[in-house]
Amino acid sequence: MRGRLCEAGPRGRRGAPLGYPAILRGAERRRRHGAASATLVRNKTPQERDTMRLTIERMAYGPDGLAHTEDGKAVFVAGGVVGDVVEARVDSEDASLVRATVESVVEASPHRVEAPCPFVGVCGGCPWGALDRKTQLAAKEDNLRSALMRIGKFTADEVAALVRPIRSTRDAWGYRNKVELAPSVERGRVRLGMHGRDPKQIISVGSCPLFEKKYSRAIKAVAGALGYLGNSRDLSLDRVGVRASRRTGAVEVALWTPTGPFPRAHVARVLEDALAPTGIVRVMTKGEQRARRVSKVELLAGEGSWSEKIADGRMRVSAPSFFQVNTAAAEILIDLVMDALKPEPEDLAIDLYCGAGTFTMPLARRCDFVAAVEAYGPAVRDLRHNIDAANLSNVDIIGGDAVKEFPDQDADVLVVDPPRAGLAAEAVGLIASTSARDVAYVSCDPATLARDLARFRADGTFRVVSATPVDLFPQTFHCETVVHLTRNN
Template identity: 25%
Template sequence: MSSRQRRPVRHARAKQPRGRSRIGERFEVEVGAIAHGGHVVARVPTGGVHEPTGEPETRVVFVRHAVPGERVVVEITEGTDGDRFWRGDAVEVLAPSPDRVVPPCPYAGPGKCGGCDFQHVSPTAQRDLKAAVIREQLVRLARLDPTDPLLETRVEAVPGDEDGLRWRTRQSYARTADGSRAMRLHRSHDVIAVGDCLIARTDAREPAPGTVTERVLGRDFTVATDGFWQVHPGAPETLVTTVLDLLDPRPGERALDLYAGVGLFAAFLADRVGSEGRVVAIEGDAQASALSQGNVPSAECSVGDVLPALSSYPESFDLVVLDPPREGARRAVVEEVVARSPRAVAYVACDPAALARDLAIFAEHGYRAAALRAFDLFPMTHHVECVALVVPSDATEG
């Protein structure tokens, strides 16, 4: 798992107004489908008229704190007359979905903590919403046929949380003016004091310099306490077993572990390919790469950005593990992977949009997604982890 931080939190940027502000206006609407990012889609009247048709003008609103199909009152939180879309919060629910629940966290809701997207949705329905987003991204960006069996993928619960709560083994906090623990509001620098974050374990660590030992499937890994390691306690074992099941490494094979972090995947690949095989682990963070050498002494651990570092390994490889940061591997890296003619690639992705985009690039070069699993490693949020098996398009099934 890459030690690179996943995409940093982005706060709303100050921008020049494009006409009259609509912030604070309220509309009664029936919300539609879930969209990537933790919100549902609605349309509200703007009060204007669409000139070519004479029809009433509407604007798309991305609505938080609602469930598809509900009738709600939406309050606009971002938007002007000139914007292509607005953002809003469901501040009143007129016709609730059967999937709606009372948020277990008192800090969840409109105008409160921005850390969770789905506290108001039952855990089972949360996973259904995430699966719908994965399907939409794969059809739209990866251009999969709507009848492709991969689109039947369900998001699987992972052991280690308590009905979607108490899963973060590491938690960062903002601070109030008096130094109390706090979380930021959605798309804002403003904070709200938080006594107890319910998705954090009671023994969750705040990032600080140092190292800690993590144990996965009987192996110990030295990890930087302020570096990347999956925060759901069930994640490392789940991802390792899934990657190994999909790749089925064989003795004597050559494997590339890209964005290798502290060597989690490299360690188990090395066990499978044995002394006659070869594992190369490339990681951009110097500290993580140094730790990977200690964690996987039999691997060749190379520090540096993946794309230029690959130039040192022009030969073919049988297997590749890709575990990039949130923005994905992107075209140049995908093309370098394909150039090494692997028989199988395991792509570990924390953003289904980036995964779908990169699968389309693989398809351009004669590789297809042959299997897909998805895991709920971030309950109560819109985030989801996927593992895709990518193989040459002419590879036979099984």
């Protein structure tokens, strides 16, 4: 999410931004000097690290390109794209792999493009921004196939039959409805920016080419206003979320802070002057930094939630709740789920890990009854609001863990959209215990998806019909997948 057009940030020796342009500047120079083709070049001084001449073979499931040394060891190369020949600095090495960073591109790949962000490779949000879209899509398909074979133990022929062509939207940039800013203090001044590839690094930004284009000035306005305020008082900001919808015009600023005193009126007034958002909220949290929980959401100005139109409906989502950052691509997910399940008017449906209702509401419009299970309190409250606002009376909302609170009712169709960790081992058996004829599994991680599909195969109740990758996150390696499973006869 954090690809940026930045006002300030890391600079090379001659003052130019590091990243794509700086990397390529070395290519022509090295061609003129006839750089050698040695795999490993030892530097002359012990203070300098080794460098390698490498050819990037493919994109890994991660931000890096993948290459190999002459002896076959895998090298994950930050800043490399498939087809590049690069000089890469070795960052770390162990018995199984090497991690390296591109210092210069000796021969640029035909798949390399110049992104609208000069901090590709420096900022953490668009690590594949220098790779053309067609190659990104092919790499995501390949990563899904690889996971199904390596982890799921499906054969190459099975994978070829199961994996459908990747689905994508038109917008490769400007698709995100949400970004997050992180605070830092530099020379005594508070500033907000995006996390860099190194999460400890905060990069100041004026706009982000991944963020909704209609509201491109929102990031600069929010960062400037809160930076100004933070220099005269302690805001204790953990992070700041900005959500915007081109479909509804809703713009929300969410300030995440610990509990305690806060200049509510002053913050609201300055943000309203800077941006005029439709809502400003403060999300108060308690607990240790790594395990903080939401204590309260406080309305500072305007509306207390953000609204979006999706799949012929409208949803309101509070700041702590999850919502897909790519609305148009989320509609592809919904279409694929409905195509897999083909819900009928008399059907009973179960929606596990339902969130604020992305799949619950379309199912409720098509089925007789839906049991929706969600553990996260803010999402449960949002779901209740969305169901009531849509006048849907055929949904039983169950708050709790999907395994512990698995619905007592039976089901004709079932959808499951778990977090990145995938399904608990017990969930496969519980799903199999229903009489559901079809299951739609929506996954955000190919590895845990492949593991879970292997569990379904071992159980024997369901077989995999298809797996369709969906490009929800252009310019990154992340990819969603919708899998259709049907009951064995």
